[in-house]
Amino acid sequence: MWHRWISLLSPKGFLRGTKFWARVLGVLAILLMGYGLFAGLFLVLADYQQGDAFRIIYVHVPCAMLSMSLYFAMALMSFSTYVWRLKIADMLAANCAILGAVFAALALCTGAVWGKPMWGTWWVWDGRLTSELVLFFLYLGVIALRSAIADAFKASRACALLSILGIVNLPIIHFSVNWWHTLHQKSTLLGLHTPTMADSMLWPLLASMAGFCCFAAWWVIQNTRADILSQQQAIDKRGCA
Amino acid sequence: MGKLRRHRLLMLAWLTSFLGLALGMLLYSLRDNLSVYVTPSELKALKHVPKSLDLGGLVAQNSFFRLHGVQVRFVLTDFQQQITVFYTGILPALFREGQGVIVSGALQNNGSFIATRVLAKHDENYRPPHLPNTNGKSNKESQ
Structure with a gap:
C-alpha cells in the first residue's frame, strides 16, 4: 500500500503512477464542469434579486476557491x-x-464584472478584495522569483520560502468578510446559516466546483509530467553528445 | 541529515509563527480603519466626525423618494439610529428598500447626509423568485 505512494516521489515513478489517474481526472473534469456550467448558465432559474447576473457565481466561486486551494497545495509542496x-x-x-495566478486573476475579473451592475462599482478596497489582490501578487512574486534566479536549486529554495510565508494571507482572505465590514457578501457555502442557497442552484455550483478542482489537478499533473519528460530529454541529449 | 532536516523544520516553524504574530498584531491595531464603512450608531458615537466618510446600513421601508430626475432621498437605518440621505445619480441594480447599502459623502450641519456614491451590498442568500424565503433572515445583513 505505502510503497505505491512512495514510488510517486521519484520522477520515473511519478510518470508511471499518474498516467492512468491523470486521464480519469481529465474525464471527470469534462463531465462535472460540463454539467455544472451548462445547468448553471442555462437551466437554473434566475435569482429573485439579481436576475441572470447571479449566474457568474458558477465561474467566480470555483475560481476564487481554487486560487486559495492551489496556494495551499503550493505551500505544502x-x-x-x-x-x-x-x-x-x-x-x-x-x-x-x-x-x-490564472484563477486569482479570473476571480478578480469575474467579481469586478458582477460588481459594477450589482454593487455599483468595479472595485472597492475592502478586506476581501484587497486580500485576494495580495494573493494574486504573491503568485506573481513566486513566478517572478523563480525566473529571476539562474541557479535552479537556489531558485526552488527561495520560491519555497516565499510560498510558505505567504500562507498567512489565506486565513485573512477567508475570514475577511467576518472580521470587518466589507462590501463583499459573507460565504454562502461555508456560512453559519446553511443552506442559504436554493437546492436547484446549489447542485450545479457544487458540480462546477468539483469539476474545476479535477481540471486543476489534471492540469498540474500533466504539466509536471511534461516537465519531467523534457528534463529527461535534455539529460539524454547531453549523454549522447 | 536528520539534524539538518530538523533545523530546517524549526526555522520554518519560527519564521511563519513570527510573521503570523506580527501580521495579527498589525491587523488588530488597524481594525478600526480596515472596515469600509461605519454604521449610523457608530457615527453618532464618534467624537470627531471626519469631513467625508462611508456610511453603511439598510434603506428604511417607505423612505425612498424621487425628488427630481435622478435626485433621490432615503433614510439609512441600523434599527437604532437613522440618517436622511440625499443623492444625485444612478443607483445600482440591487438598490431597494430593505437592502443594505454603503453611501459615501459628507455629514451636513443639519444632520442629513449628502452622498456622492451609493453602493448596494448583497447578502449571501440565493433563490429563484417563486420559492418562499426559508432562510429566516434574508435581506437583513448581520451588522
Whole structure:
C-alpha cells in the first residue's frame, strides 16, 4: 500500500503512477464542469434579486476557491521541497503557482464584472478584495522569483520560502468578510446559516466546483509530467553528445 | 541529515509563527480603519466626525423618494439610529428598500447626509423568485 505512494516521489515513478489517474481526472473534469456550467448558465432559474447576473457565481466561486486551494497545495509542496528537497514537489509547486495566478486573476475579473451592475462599482478596497489582490501578487512574486534566479536549486529554495510565508494571507482572505465590514457578501457555502442557497442552484455550483478542482489537478499533473519528460530529454541529449 | 532536516523544520516553524504574530498584531491595531464603512450608531458615537466618510446600513421601508430626475432621498437605518440621505445619480441594480447599502459623502450641519456614491451590498442568500424565503433572515445583513 505505502510503497505505491512512495514510488510517486521519484520522477520515473511519478510518470508511471499518474498516467492512468491523470486521464480519469481529465474525464471527470469534462463531465462535472460540463454539467455544472451548462445547468448553471442555462437551466437554473434566475435569482429573485439579481436576475441572470447571479449566474457568474458558477465561474467566480470555483475560481476564487481554487486560487486559495492551489496556494495551499503550493505551500505544502514548497514545505516538502524546503525540508526534504523533493524534486517532484518543487515541480508541482511551480505549476501550482502558474495555474493559481490564472484563477486569482479570473476571480478578480469575474467579481469586478458582477460588481459594477450589482454593487455599483468595479472595485472597492475592502478586506476581501484587497486580500485576494495580495494573493494574486504573491503568485506573481513566486513566478517572478523563480525566473529571476539562474541557479535552479537556489531558485526552488527561495520560491519555497516565499510560498510558505505567504500562507498567512489565506486565513485573512477567508475570514475577511467576518472580521470587518466589507462590501463583499459573507460565504454562502461555508456560512453559519446553511443552506442559504436554493437546492436547484446549489447542485450545479457544487458540480462546477468539483469539476474545476479535477481540471486543476489534471492540469498540474500533466504539466509536471511534461516537465519531467523534457528534463529527461535534455539529460539524454547531453549523454549522447 | 536528520539534524539538518530538523533545523530546517524549526526555522520554518519560527519564521511563519513570527510573521503570523506580527501580521495579527498589525491587523488588530488597524481594525478600526480596515472596515469600509461605519454604521449610523457608530457615527453618532464618534467624537470627531471626519469631513467625508462611508456610511453603511439598510434603506428604511417607505423612505425612498424621487425628488427630481435622478435626485433621490432615503433614510439609512441600523434599527437604532437613522440618517436622511440625499443623492444625485444612478443607483445600482440591487438598490431597494430593505437592502443594505454603503453611501459615501459628507455629514451636513443639519444632520442629513449628502452622498456622492451609493453602493448596494448583497447578502449571501440565493433563490429563484417563486420559492418562499426559508432562510429566516434574508435581506437583513448581520451588522
